[in-house]
Amino acid sequence: MSSKFSLTGLSDIALGKDLRQEHAVAGKRDSLTVLNSVSFFLAGVSVLFLIAFQINESVSLTWFFLSEAVAFLLIPLLARQGFEKTSKFLLIAYADIGIIILSSVFGDEAMIQAFFVPAVGLSILLFDKNELRLRNLGIMLSVVSFFILDYIIFDRISMTEDGYSLIRWSMLSGAFVTTWLIFNTFSEFKEDAEHQTLELLKKEQELNRELSNKQEKLEEYISQLEDTSNELSKSARAKSEFLATMSHEIRTPMNAILGMTHLLKQDNPRKDQIEPINILDFSGKTLLGLIDDILDFSKIEAGKIEFETVEFRVYKLVDVIMDSFKVTAKNKGIELSSEINDNVSKKLKGDPARLTQILNNLVSNALKFTEEGSVKLEVRQLPLPEQDDKVRLQFAISDTGIGIKKERMDSIFDSFTQAKHNTKRLFGGTGLGLTISKQLIELQGGSIAVESEPGEGSTFTVELDFEKADVREEPLRLVKNAQKESELNGVRILLAEDNLVNQKVMIRFLERWGVDMKVVDNGRQAIEALDEEMYDLILMDLQMPEMDGYEATETIRKLDDPYKRKIPIIALTAAALKEVREKVFAAGMSAFVTKPFNPADLERKLTEILKK
Known part of the structure; x- marks a missing residue:
């Protein structure tokens, strides 16, 4: 059955367009095209005869051709509703009846019966080779109609006026019956269409209700997400405020501890005071280092770590690091040394503070886990042929300490983790040093690797890229007496x-x-x-x-x-x-x-x- 019907689509039917498809294609099926075209042509012819007999005041023939015209107009619509074969037979039958009626009116001399030949051809056009039986029935219908006309009506039957009335009313009855069948079909189709429309409306209403419910749930989820986001924002702000407060509260007394320790060192302490002062200084700096590690770890987690690009001298930076660990190495009886290759650029651009932090962590670890032997820092410059404005430095920190087992190699860079379970108890520390160093290195596009053998020591290798800086000769400065007057005197x-x-x-x-x-x-x-x-x-x-x-x-x-x-x-x-x-x-x-x-x-x- 058709899913679409409209009386305004008669022109589409006349042109052979298939109303059952949203994308109508002219002449999609040849037999339907013939049916459409012939039906509308014959409807037009019937209208012409209707007008002619109306003028001659022939009421019966006027009504007959009116019924013929209506039938020819409705046959294509009936075909679109799925009654294609019935429509074809009706078309042939109405055409044959029209020929018979006209022949009866005009007589044998008009040769109207000659039109049975195209009626036979119409059967051939309407039914394809897969419908030979139906085609033959259509042809037989036209042939039988011809013989009825030629051998019965013209030659053997002398029709009285009452006979003509009987034939006329029979034809009109057939036309009305056919019209009733067609409109009954349309009525059923209309009811079916209305039923389908109601079902579609119900489905649409159900879908709208489901959509409304889902929209409400979505809005609820969005509201929950916003609440969660607000809570996370509050949590992040609280965390930042907590870190800022803790940093301030811890660093304030640390400033006094380290400041006073520094003053005590400069006040020519007695020999018995030197060791306690050094212990106090070492402990204060260790505590400060732990605080810095925790703050840096929180910054990295929050993605708030940033790097600066300033000029610095590698030689001076390494000297400062070595000087800061001399006392620790001396107290443990460990040889601490550094070696910078001659090809290393004197002046570079990068973040010297973060580089110092990385090397401090690695050298500090090397000294912590080495009881005897040596710790050495080597600096090499690796070639970067495709980068004229950059250099790659390799920092190798090697020691003769306890070493690391192979199965623990990967885990030493994890947060709060050390190489052995009892390492924390023996050597102390949070286990954040290597984690922070690795993340700082990788955030700058560098890499860190470790080679180690248990009992033989470890070597940590760091590679980082730096920009080249212009090297200008600095004037020589005379070294003055340590008791020189400060430039702040009188300020x-x-x-x-x-x-x-x-x-x-x-x-x-x-x-x-x-x-x-x-x-x-x-x-x-x-x-x-x-x-x-x-x-x-x-x-x-x-x-x-x-x-x-x-x-x-x-x-x-x-x-x-x-x-x-x-x-x-x-x-x-x-x-x-x-x-x-x-x-x-x-x-x-x-x-x-x-x-x-x-x-x-x-x-x-x-x-x-x-x-x-």
Whole structure:
């Protein structure tokens, strides 16, 4: 049955288009094309005869040809509803009946019966070779009609007026019956179509309800996702705030411990005081290293680690690392040495702080797990023929320590993991050093590898790429007496620091450098002190009561006095997080010093700021 019906589609049927397909194709089936074309042609002919007999006031023939015209118009539609074969026989039958009626009206002399020949041909065109029986029946229908006309109506029967009336009413009855069958079929199709439409509407309503339910669930999931995302954001912020707070709270007393230890070393201690002071210094720096490892591990996990690109000298960097471990190696009786190949570039661009951190971790591990023998750091430059502006350095840290078993090779870079289960108990440490080093190396596009034999030692090899830097000859500097006068002598500095212990530590350092200083407890007092007199520089702590360092700096930058408004301000921060550093510069500070600070670094930074 057809899935689509419209009286407006009669022109499509006349052109042989298949209404059962969304993409109608003219002449898709030849027999249907013939049926459509002949039906509409004969409908037109019937209309012409209808008009002719209406003019001659022949009522019976007028109604007959009216019924013929309607039948010829409806036959193609009937074929589209699935009654294709019936439609073809009706077309042949109506054509034959029309020929018989016309022949009866006009008589034998008009030779209307000659049209039975194309009627026979029509049967051949309508039924293909696969429908020979139906074709033959159609042909027989036309032949029988011819013989009825030629041998019965014309020659053997003398029709009375009542006979003609009988034939006329029989034909009209047949036409009405045919019309009734056609419209009954259309009615069934319409009901079926309406039923299908209702079912489709019900399915659409069900789908809409399902879609609505799914949309509600989706909105609920989105809401839950937003809540989860908000919770994660809060958790991340809480974690960052916790790290910042812990960093500040731990580094603040560490600044006092390491600062006082440094002062004690410089105060010519007695021999019996030297060892306790060294132990205190070593323990403080170890604790600071653990804190830095945990903070760096959290930064790497959060994807917030960043690298800078500055110029540095490899020789100087290696010398600083070796100097920092000399005392440890000497105390353990281990030979500590370094070797830099002659082809290594003197000056490079990269992140010297992260490189120092990586090498410090590896050298520290080598010394920790070596009880006798040696630890050596070798630096080589590898060729990079396709990179004229870059070089690749290879750092090899070898030791004669306890070594690592093969089955533990891969796990030593895992978080909180060491080579042996009892290593943590024997040697201490968090097990984060190698993890952080590996991640820092890989984040810079480098690689790390290890070779080791249990009981014979290990060799860690690091490869990193650096940019070449312009090498300019620096003027020779004369080495002055260690007791030389500081360049800060006579400089007026305002110190804003709320921690009493850190105040004392800073005062001791600044007094040694000949600084003329004033100490206040918070940012508000710093602004009041600056109103009273002029200072060359301000050292500003960040977290203080009443007014913190950020607010105090912003207030100073808005002062009317142009000289005081532009005074250099250096932040003293115990927080080593990037967010804090960004906030420092956003507030208008000139630089920052991280607690616990290295006295030499602080002095150098103060001098550089004052020379600008």
